[in-house]
Amino acid sequence: MVDVAFQQGNLVREASPRKRSSLRASLRRKSTTAFLMTLPLILLISILVLYPAFYSLHLATLNKSMSKFVGLGNFEFLFKRETFWLVVKQSCIFAITAVIFKALIGFIVAHFVHNIPAKGQRKWRGMLLVPWVIPPAMSTLAWLWLFDPSYSAFNYTLSFFGIGPIPWTGEPNWARFTIILVNIWFGAPFFMILYLASLKSVPEQLYEAAAIDGANWWQRIWYVTLPMMRNIIAITTLFSLIVTFANFDITRILTAGGPLDHTHIFATWAFRVGIEGSDIPLGASVSLFMVPILAIAAIFILRDVNKRGNEA
Structure with a gap:
């Protein structure tokens, strides 16, 4: 009886890491899927926000006629x-x-x-x-x-x-x-x-x-x-x-x-x-x-x- 209980305990300990690894893999798959589904929206927001921001930085370094670089002038x-x-x-x-x-x-x-x-x-x-x-x-x-x-x-x-x-x-x-x-x-x-x-x-x-x-x-x-x-x-x-x-x-x-x-x-x-x-x-x-x-x-x-x- 003691040997059987010991063997069952070993099986439970071996099974729990497998469950945890499978759970982690499932969560990774879901996170990857969620990221891929939101990627088009992320790209759209990046284009609509980042491009105007960097373009404003570029404009701020030009003169009034936008023909000459003036730096921090x-x-x-x-x-x-x-x-x-x-x-x-x-x-x-x-x-x-x-x-x-x-x-x-x-x-x-x-x-x-x-x-x-x-x-x-x-x-x-x-x-x-x-x-x-x-x-x-x-x-x-x-x-x-x-x-x-x-x-x-x-x-x-x-x-x-x-x-x-x-x-x-x-x-x-x-x-x-x-x-x-x-x-x-x-x-x-x-x-x-x-x-x-x-x-x-x-x-x-x-x-x-x-x-x-x-x-x-x-x-x-x-x-x-x-x-x-x-x-x-x-x-x-x-x-x-x-x-x-x-x-x-x-x-x-x-x-x-x-x-x-x-x-x-x-x-x-x-x-x-x-x-x-x-x-x-x-x-x-x-x-x-x-x-x-x-x-x-x-x-x-x-x-x-x-x-x-x-x-x-």
């Missing part, structure tokens, strides 16, 4: 212009402020929707996603009418309270406020829907345990909700930061960079210099300045995400 010229540094400051203020408020509003609204009974959630999700679904150019035109200096619906409403008229797009600080406001209105639903999905994945047992320990609603959010959602918060923040930095249509339609270039961001000023000013290489140089800023933000955010993943 365009960048040196930009460093000496006050307008360029104004654009850098405004782009950072615009992107950081808009992303913070979009994340905050999205988090609050996601909690509101999450606490609604399941039957009513579909209706609220649909209504709250409308600003994000409407094309930005179309919705910004509606906002432009609301801010119109002569027929502003906001100023008409405020006049009943003895306030105004407010120069929404005619004064630098108010113009910046209007652009940030419209961007928040457009982008907050994106945060809301992702945070709502993340909230639904948080186990209820954690909230119950926190309640038993005497935690109030704020402590449950701080010690349970935020730690469970921190990776999705970091990734959505990075994605929104990239999209907001590259935003063009809202600023272009509302103010076109005015008054006196005080609302220009990288995208609109690159268009003004490159297309309207007929200096394509200089416009390409302006647009390339977004890359190091976003790269630094991505390194800090993704490094934090990786660190949290290793700790988990």
